[in-house]
Amino acid sequence: MALDETTVREIASLARLHITDAEMEKYRSDLSNILDLVAQMENHDTSGIKPMTHPLDAVLRFRTDEVTENDQRSKFQALAPNSENGLYLVPKVID
Numbered sequence: 001m002a003l004d005e006t007t008v009r010e011i012a013s014l015a016r017l018h019i020t021d022a023e024m025e026k027y028r029s030d031l032s033n034i035l036d037l038v039a040q041m042e043n044h045d046t047s048g049i050k051p052m053t054h055p056l057d058a059v060l061r062f063r064t065d066e067v068t069e070n071d072q073r074s075k076f077q078a079l080a081p082n083s084e085n086g087l088y089l090v091p092k093v094i095d
Helices: 005-014 021-042 073-079
Strands: none
Touching: 005 021
C-alpha cells in the first residue's frame, strides 16, 4: 500500500512528529512497508492459533507474602510538618 505525502504528514501530525522534507521519502517508504506487511499477515488463516501473552513459555515465580520491614510510620510521621491519627495533613488546594 503506497502512502502519499499528505497521508504521511497527517500521521506525523497525529503522532506529534515533525518530519522535514528530506525525511519524507524515508518515512513514506517505511510506513508503506509496514502496511504491506500487515496486509500480508491478514491473508494468513490464524483461526487455529491460540493467542499468547509472551513468546516464551516463561512462568512467573511467586514469592511468599511475608513482612520484610518493620513498621516505621511513626518515625516518618515525626518528620512530617503535620499529621494526625496516622494520616498526613496537607493544605487544602481545591475549593
